[in-house]
Amino acid sequence: MDFNQSHSVKLNDGHFMPVLGFGTYASDDVPKSKVGEATKIAIDVGFRHIDAAYFYQNEEEVGKAIREKIADGTVKREDIFYTTKLWTTFFRPELVQQGLERSLKKLQLDYVDLFIIHVPFAMKPGEELLPKDANGQIILETVDICDIWEAMEKCKDAGLTKSIGVSNFNHKLLELILNKQGLKYKPVCNQVECHVYLNQSKLLTFCKSKDIVLVAYSALGSQRICGTWLKENSPILLDDPVLGEIARKYNRTPAQVALRYQLQRGIVVLAKSFKKERIKENFQVFDFQLTPEDMKTIDSLNRDFRYTEPAHFKDHPNYPFHEEY
Structure with missing residues (x-):
């Protein structure tokens, strides 16, 4: 078994997902060209799982980086696991495939490996990423998640994506899909905020029980997510003294320990940095192992603290964060 296969998890549809992914979201002050350069560095370092989204508005640069690394022989297309996400302004069944096709056109790729519902709440369709009314309020809509899921299934059947999943879903929203009459494909994954201050232990247990x-x-x-969605005065996770102490014990960085912690819990983890040395460091997490005692110590750091809470959507019926998990 090659390195990529041995560091992958088998999804419930039979495909494999690398357990360590490179995140490509960047705030508006980061040049899009920098995201493309970082993606090329990540592939050179060894990352084969690239996580992106229509909402990030940089898929042209990310796609170009991937194609350049294919062209120079570093990787083949089948070596790369590429994820994109259905943005909420495409949350009508007739618009779902169009949303994916827009990403494919930007990427100049024939298919993606994973297509996921970005968030469970819907906004008014249109060209704006965050459509607003005359008073500056985001225009929300109510949609049937199961109708959206059926349209996702059709994208898989059409060969535009190999796998389909969700993001930012709680267990009740997942159950809506899992209990759907005529369900053809289960979600392969649920992508959520998860770190040592929000370890998602209950959601993890639920997802494992459903093979998600x-x-x-x-x-x-x-620290750098869109300002309106990031809580002010958020703690700097990588400055946590307990994490620092464990990192010193292994002669590692706090980031490497935080990533390794998730891998040992059976979680696929995304690492994001646009600095070459950090990208390299973040990939060096397969050659050490935390002890059960250290895992328990890191478990105890949980605060159920969310860095991202999109309060604009808290009144939407599908807002996921009112539930404990």
Whole structure:
């Protein structure tokens, strides 16, 4: 078994997902070209799982980076596991495939490996990423998640994506899909905020019981997410003294320990950085192992603290964060 296969998890549809992914979200102050360069570095370092989204508005640059690494012989297309996400302005069944096709056009790829519902709440369809009314309020809509899921299934059947999943779903929203009459494909994954301050233990247990992989974003904390969605005065996770002490014990960085912690819990983890040395460091998590005692110590750091809470959507019926998990 090659390195990529041995560091992958088998999804419930038979495909394999690398357990360590490279995140490509960047705030508006980061040049899009920098995201493309970082993606090329990540592939050179060894990352084969690239996580992106229509909402990030940089898929042209990410796609170009992937194609360049294919062209120079570093990888083949089948070596790369690429994830994109259905943005909420495409949350009508007749718009779902169009949303995926827009990403494919930007990427200049024939298919993606994973297509996931970005968030469970819907907004008014249109060209704006965050459509607003005359008073500046985001225009929300109510949609049937199961109708959206059927349209996702059709994208898989059409060969536009190999696998389909969800993001930012709680267990009740997942059950809506799992209990859907005529369900053809289960979600392969649920991508959620997950780190040592929000370890998602109950959601992880639920997902494992349903053969759904939990994928962790903001695994190193978040200081640079879109300002309106990030809580002010958030703690800097990588400055946590307990994490630092464990890192010193293994002669590792706190980031490497935080990533390794998730891998040992059976979670697929996304790491994001645009600095070459950090990208390299973040990939060096397969050659050490935390002891059961250290895992318990890190478990105890949980605060059920969310860095990202999109309060604009808290009144939507599908807002996921009112539930404990």
